[in-house]
Amino acid sequence: MLFGISPALQEKAILIIKKKIRTVTTTFTIFLILPLLVYLLFLFNLVPEKAIVPDEIRAPVAVIHSAAGSGTAFLISPTIMLTSKEVVNGLKVGDQVDISFDNAPNRPKVSGRIKYLSNQTDRISKTGSSPDASASDVAVIEIDPISEIEPLVLGVSDLLQPADEVFILGFPGGQYSLTKGMINNTSYHGKSLFKIDAVSNSGNNGGPCILRQDNTVIGISVGGGDAQAEDTVIKINDVKLLLQNANINF
Template sequence: MKILPLLMSVLLLGGCTYHGKFSRGLYRQPDVSPKINASVMVVQDKYVPDFFRVESDEFIAFRRFVIRMDDGLSAAAADALSTLFERVEANVYSQRKGYDYTAEVEFFPRYEEERRFYMRHEGNGYYNPRRLRVRRLPYANAVLRITLRNPHTGAPVAVYQEEDKEKIRFAFSTYVADGLATYTLGLFSPLQIQAIGGDLTHNYEQILTKLLKRIVKQMQDDRVIFASPAAQADLTRMDADYTAYLKAVATVLNSRDQSSGSAFFISADGYLLTNAHVVEKARDVQVVLYGDKEYSPDGPGYPKRYARVVARNQARDLALLKLEGENFPWLMLEPDRTQYYTGAAVASLGEPKGYRWSVNEGIISALRRDEHGRDMIQTDAAVNSGNSGGPLILKDSGRVVGINTWVVRKDVAESLNFAISAYEALRTFGLRQPITPAQIKRLEAARQPELLPDSAQ
């Protein structure tokens, strides 16, 4: 008589935990043609989570489920990226230098229960609001983030993140196993646990596959970022004499993918100038480039690149950025203050009010020194929200004489726009063109709190 209770206890204790894992070969989609001529290494020993747990009492004996996902997740990500890139492998972090890009894959699954209340039916079409029935619906929620980096510098090249939430669907056999476990006082708990765990694993695998499809689609739209410079087509708009200048201007995006300002290249290897208030306290910022997309109102959005904040000076409202790459079109700054004369014709470039790569012409109205002791250029060339950080170009020489910074409110005055002089920008960071690594090392070694990105965190 004592054997049966002992046997049931062993079965219950042994059946309280499910151990499963993601399958390999989850992602099966046709290759994109043509593929991007680049190699990608999926980092399999860092960032990829080993497993996750699900705990609930929704079902009888529904205790704990442990699902390993490291191997299956790395394989699924590698299979997804291999449909777009020529060479994709999962490898350890120490081997990253042999690839064009590293892919950091992060997957954050969550289990949720949504409670729904139903009024009990009393017959004759009458529902009693005082007698409620509670039903808990299980949901799988997951976030997938893939970061592509330059393996030599560690700088981010592109970051993609997708999230999805779906109701967990259980097979008919799972409900049968649950019923058997319920009406036999847990005798069939091991069968029940295995059935539920298998369905949970399958649901999270489906969500992972769906999120990978979305991210691969975004990468396909952004393929110009990953293509070699020789393979990129010369994509131009009808901007005539200003095309060369606009190619050197970038739009800076904030964390909500909305325009926050402009910047412009001051070297071929990717250094940009902008305002400190454009980048705020960020370490890395998203930028989009003129040359990354052919002008098409109905086409996909501009691909996003990532630039590192090298230095900033809040007092003078200036920031220096670094975008990975080479052979970027760039603009020469005019350090000679005698060229900033009243009446000189200038053009303001940037993204006023979200209208990317706009040009506004005017003249230098006056030279000023503001309350912060900065050299400022007053101009009647229109400057609006979004122009901040963009270049003010002297039309005679094509050189940058100022960095568009602020404007007097239109309800107070008209055509009162101001730019920090190029002389002030060069003096602030101690730069001379062409920019050399030695200048940047001196800037970072100075460890002046107002210049280092860490200071603003």
């Protein structure tokens, strides 16, 4: 008997001490190894990245089907959608297209008609300067008012700089796609286009280019540049002027 403590009590005390030692050892090991595990997970891209595009940004982006094929369009008001003219190539003002909001609740499908097609003579400057060919690939589609989808917000493209982060939403092959990148240049061969270091896909044509900082539209994707892994984007300020000059409210 130790210090007047019975063998049974001694054994119980030893078990308690061993249990506390195991608890301390386990806790220490976890705190020692956990940071290393987290580091390795991020190092090898084993942790799924948090979605950078909220549902309210994806919902107004739609698949457009017409006699010209399929592409991407996006809602900027309850009745007005934007796309590139290439998406509706061969169609004329008044022709009908089918639109599917595949990322919106209940995936509504609507019919629309081509309201406006820009061309080389359309001016993008209020001062009356010569037209810029970069603005000649814009198409406007009109639909019946849709209330269950919030339109995208048009941003300000004039303030952007190289290295600003953006992403392009579209439906290549009819499947939703998100392409991340950044602005490489604020002009392209002297034209008023953004050059984006994002992999171009023809199905993204007509889709919105979104500024990651505030989720506003800063342009319309119109296809690849000189290199395979880049895209060109019509600046949204140029598009706004086109719409204003065409008396299209948005």
